[in-house]
Every structure is written in C-alpha cells, then in structure tokens.
Amino acid sequence: MNIETTQWVGKIALALPGSIPVFEKLGIDYCCGGNRPLQEACLLAGVPLEEAVQALKKVNEGKGFAETVDWDQKTMSELIDHILEKHHIYTREQLIRLKKLAAKVRMVHGAHHPELIRVDEIVQLMAEEMDGHMTKEEEQVFPYLKAVEAAGNRKEGVPSPFGREGEDTHPLRILMWEHGMTGEEFNELNQLTGRFTPPPDACNSFMGLYHGLKELEQDLHQHVHLENNILFSKAEEANILD
Ligand SMILES: [Fe+2]
Numbered sequence: 001m002n003i004e005t006t007q008w009v010g011k012i013a014l015a016l017p018g019s020i021p022v023f024e025k026l027g028i029d030y031c032c033g034g035n036r037p038l039q040e041a042c043l044l045a046g047v048p049l050e051e052a053v054q055a056l057k058k059v060n061e062g063k064g065f066a067e068t069v070d071w072d073q074k075t076m077s078e079l080i081d082h083i084l085e086k087h088h089i090y091t092r093e094q095l096i097r098l099k100k101l102a103a104k105v106r107m108v109h110g111a112h113h114p115e116l117i118r119v120d121e122i123v124q125l126m127a128e129e130m131d132g133h134m135t136k137e138e139e140q141v142f143p144y145l146k147a148v149e150a151a152g153n154r155k156e157g158v159p160s161p162f163g164r165e166g167e168d169t170h171p172l173r174i175l176m177w178e179h180g181m182t183g184e185e186f187n188e189l190n191q192l193t194g195r196f197t198p199p200p201d202a203c204n205s206f207m208g209l210y211h212g213l214k215e216l217e218q219d220l221h222q223h224v225h226l227e228n229n230i231l232f233s234k235a236e237e238a239n240i241l242d
C-alpha cells in the first residue's frame with residue numbers, strides 16, 4: 001500500500017497490521033481516534049509527521065516489525081472468539097488486580113503524591129464501566145453478530161433486535177462511544193502520571209500499578225481496534241447499523 005498523510009489512521013492499522021506497534025511506540029491513537037488523517041493524528045500526539053511516515057514505510061516494505069495476523073480476512077465469529085479469549089479475560093483479570101492495587105497505593109502514598117487520589121478514582125470508575133461494557137458485548141451484541149453471520153451463510157435474513165433504535169442509541173454506536181470514553185479516561189491517567197512514569201521514591205506496588213495500567217492501555221488499543229475498525233465495520237457491511 002501507499003502511505004498517504006491524508007489516510008485515516010484506523011484504515012492504515014487495518015490495511016497494514018504491522019503498523020500497530022509503530023503507532024503504539026509513537027503514542028498515536030489508532031483505535032478510539034482512528035477516524036482522523038495521519039497528519040492530524042501526528043499533530044495531536046506531538047510526533048513529527050515525517051518520522052511517522054518513514055517508520056510506516058519501513059513496515060510497508062517489510063523492513064520493520066513483523067506482520068501480525070490479518071484480522072480483516074477472518075470471519076466475525078473468529079474475531080469475536082479471539083476478542084473474548086485474548087482481551088476480555090485479560091481485561092477482567094487486570095481490572096480486579098488494578099482496582100485493589102490503586103486503592104492500596106493511594107492509601108500508602110496519597111499524602112506525598114496527591115495525583116494518586118484521582119488515579120484511584122479513575123481506575124475504580126473505569127473498572128465498573130468496562131465490566132458493564134464487556135458484559136453487553138458478551139451477552140447481547142456478540143451473540144447477535146454471530147447469529148447474523150450464521151444466517152448469512154445459510155442465505156437467510158435475520159431480523160434486527162436493534163431495528164427500532166435510532167442512530168445515536170444503536171447498541172453498536174453506544175459501544176463505540178464507550179470506547180471513546182475509556183480512551184479519554186486513559187488520556188487523563190497519562191497526564192496525571194507522566195505516561196505512567198513512577199517517581200524515584202515509588203515502591204514495588206506503586207511501580208506495579210503504573211506498569212499494569214500501561215499494559216492494560218496497550219491491550220485496550222488492540223482490543224478497541226479489532227472492535228471499532230474491523231468487527232463493527234463488518235457488522236456495518238451486513239447492514240445491521242441501518
Ligand atoms: Fe470488547
């Protein structure tokens with residue numbers, strides 16, 4: 001593919017999966033904020049456009065990071081099973097751990113590092129929101145998408161249980177909006193913590209909290225990319241967003 005500065009970042013991530021580690025490394029949002037041109041995304045991330053273009057060209061020519069799985073070629077069922085196994089189980093485990101850790105680190109170090117009070121508040125809120133969000137995907141949206149795909153394979157139509165929903169209240173749009181909200185919460189965490197850099201006096205729990213949050217954020221970028229840019233686009237092609 002040609003790397004153009006006017007291409008949407010989410011589309012580049014989709015067409016060239018090897019670009020994802022480049023975006024991660026440069027701090028360019030390719031998931032929640034994937035629907036903006038590369039030049040604008042670079043500006044927002046404070047990354048020189050030329051640096052990003054060169055790194056992407058390298059990947060494109062096969063000299064950079066190894067290609068990852070081309071999820072765009074997979075079925076919705078395969079994607080969903082991967083999202084559940086790889087991302088939902090991990091996210092739930094991490095959130096249980098990080099909730100406890102954030103409360104503990106706030107209690108011990110909050111007096112000297114007041115930012116930990118807000119960090120803990122965000123972690124508790126985010127954990128609750130993400131749990132509800134993933135339950136909605138697991139119990140309502142994903143089983144429905146699988147049913148749509150299975151019916152399509154049998155050349156049958158499936159009535160949409162979301163049919164009466166308006167544009168803004170459609171369950172898929174709400175899920176995308178919630179992805180954006182989690183992205184905003186992580187932006188605030190990044191600002192509060194200097195991109196999860198522990199201070200010199202941080203103990204192991206403090207370092208563990210920042211490290212765990214950083215890992216969760218990276219995993220979330222891939223998780224949201226698979227849902228927003230690939231799974232929900234496939235759903236759109238199946239006309240269930242009408
Ligand atoms: Fe998910």
Ligand SMILES: [Fe+2]
Nearest residue numbers: 137175179227
């Ligand atoms: Fe999601």
